[in-house]
Amino acid sequence: xxxxDYRQELITLLENTSSDPASLLxxxxxxxxxxxxxxxxxxxxxxxxxxxxKKPRFHQHQVNRDQQPLPTAAKKQLKSLxxxxxxxxxxxxxxxxxxxxxxKAAAPKEITEEERLAADNRYLVHRKxxxxxxxxxxxxxxxxxxxxFPVEDGDIVELDxxxxxxxxxxxxxxxxxHLTDYQPEKINVLEYAKLTTVPGSDVLQISSTMKENSILDxxxxxxxxVDPFKYPGRDLKAGMVIDYAYYDRGNGLKDAADGSIRWIHxxxxxxxxxxxxxxxxxxxxTNTRHDYEKKLDYDxxxxxxxxxxxxxxxxxxLKPVITKHxxxxxxxxxxxxxxxxxxxxxxxxxxxxxxxxxxxxIHHRISQLANHHAKRYDKPLAIANVTxxxxxxRAVGRALNGDPAYAVxxxxxx
Numbered sequence: 001x002x003x004x005d006y007r008q009e010l011i012t013l014l015e016n017t018s019s020d021p022a023s024l025l026x027x028x029x030x031x032x033x034x035x036x037x038x039x040x041x042x043x044x045x046x047x048x049x050x051x052x053x054k055k056p057r058f059h060q061h062q063v064n065r066d067q068q069p070l071p072t073a074a075k076k077q078l079k080s081l082x083x084x085x086x087x088x089x090x091x092x093x094x095x096x097x098x099x100x101x102x103x104k105a106a107a108p109k110e111i112t113e114e115e116r117l118a119a120d121n122r123y124l125v126h127r128k129x130x131x132x133x134x135x136x137x138x139x140x141x142x143x144x145x146x147x148x149f150p151v152e153d154g155d156i157v158e159l160d161x162x163x164x165x166x167x168x169x170x171x172x173x174x175x176x177x178h179l180t181d182y183q184p185e186k187i188n189v190l191e192y193a194k195l196t197t198v199p200g201s202d203v204l205q206i207s208s209t210m211k212e213n214s215i216l217d218x219x220x221x222x223x224x225x226v227d228p229f230k231y232p233g234r235d236l237k238a239g240m241v242i243d244y245a246y247y248d249r250g251n252g253l254k255d256a257a258d259g260s261i262r263w264i265h266x267x268x269x270x271x272x273x274x275x276x277x278x279x280x281x282x283x284x285x286t287n288t289r290h291d292y293e294k295k296l297d298y299d300x301x302x303x304x305x306x307x308x309x310x311x312x313x314x315x316x317x318l319k320p321v322i323t324k325h326x327x328x329x330x331x332x333x334x335x336x337x338x339x340x341x342x343x344x345x346x347x348x349x350x351x352x353x354x355x356x357x358x359x360x361x362i363h364h365r366i367s368q369l370a371n372h373h374a375k376r377y378d379k380p381l382a383i384a385n386v387t388x389x390x391x392x393x394r395a396v397g398r399a400l401n402g403d404p405a406y407a408v409x410x411x412x413x414x
Contacts, residue, residue, distance in 0.1 A: 127153030149372040154184030300327030306352035310361030337363035
């Protein structure tokens with residue numbers, strides 16, 4: 001006996017079924033009707049009693065040889081169900097019961113802030129007493145120490161997967177982003193603290209810092225004991241200068257006692273025994289300088305302009321440039337590079353509205369830090385190629401208008 005081959009119609013049904021609920025529901029009803037038709041004719045037609053043996057189903061591989069093929073009417077009814085999903089859907093309940101887990105579409109997974117940042121190679125910094133954890137990988141203090149910008153707990157840094165440092169993706173920059181729910185733990189650092197011996201013992205201590213800005217400098221009795229046996233391989237000795245970090249939980253010296261050495265400075269970093277260079281005699285200029293007359297027309301409306309320059313004698317000479325444009329002048333002398341720390345620049349830039357950097361006589365590290373902190377606190381920054389009234393005036397104008405930080409090549413600077 002020839003058995004009706006229904007497989008092609010089933011394939012057609014699946015190909016014409018789309019992902020919308022109406023199409024899926026119609027396909028489900030069509031399959032239910034197919035099951036009923038095939039199961040009906042599998043056991044005989046009309047009112048003939050079904051055989052005593054168990055009825056074979058349409059999906060079984062073996063078919064009873066006495067089974068009759070589908071009549072023409074059943075074939076037409078079956079084929080009409082396989083022409084595609086219906087346009088109208090009724091509220092009738094389907095015959096085939098489907099488990100809720102299979103019938104219900106899974107809810108889309110919510111993308112977290114960290115996952116959204118990771119798509120752009122940006123990751124949260126988990127700063128430690130020494131080093132940091134970034135993207136589940138540990139960056140040693142040596143890597144962080146040689147960056148041209150500071151990295152703190154809670155910062156978002158951008159990594160460069162194409163460039164590696166000691167097998168780790170290089171840190172390109174610190175962005176201005178921060179996670180809304182992340183609360184960084186406060187870490188205090190005793191910078192440039194000198195190790196001294198504790199009389200009658202093998203341990204060392206620190207009782208002051210070269211910067212004189214720590215809890216140890218607040219009172220002569222404040223000291224922190226440093227046990228050399230806790231740091232094998234470092235060969236700690238009296239006279240070494242270190243950075244000592246601890247988690248500040250509001251317990252003062254008790255918190256400091258649980259800290260750890262973050263960095264050991266080379267002697268060249270803090271050596272103050274060298275004799276200072278003799279100041280060079282500066283020839284006095286006989287001709288008097290003309291009073292400044294503004295050339296550009298803009299109004300700063302009493303906003304503060306920070307001007308960073310390495311030419312000490314010109315710092316106050318730039319004040320009229322800002323004053324005549326109705327701004328508040330604030331100059332920062334960066335002629336002594338070792339006296340301009342990252343924290344100083346950060347504080348000055350945070351309190352300013354515009355930042356102008358005169359790059360003709362300052363260290364490259366200072367200009368990098370200024371650019372970094374200006375981006376971090378979203379402060380407009382512009383570069384003046386020379387320390388002059390005209391160059392500063394034009395740089396302020398670019399910062400005010402949101403123009404590029406550097407002057408265009410065709411612009412002449414007096």
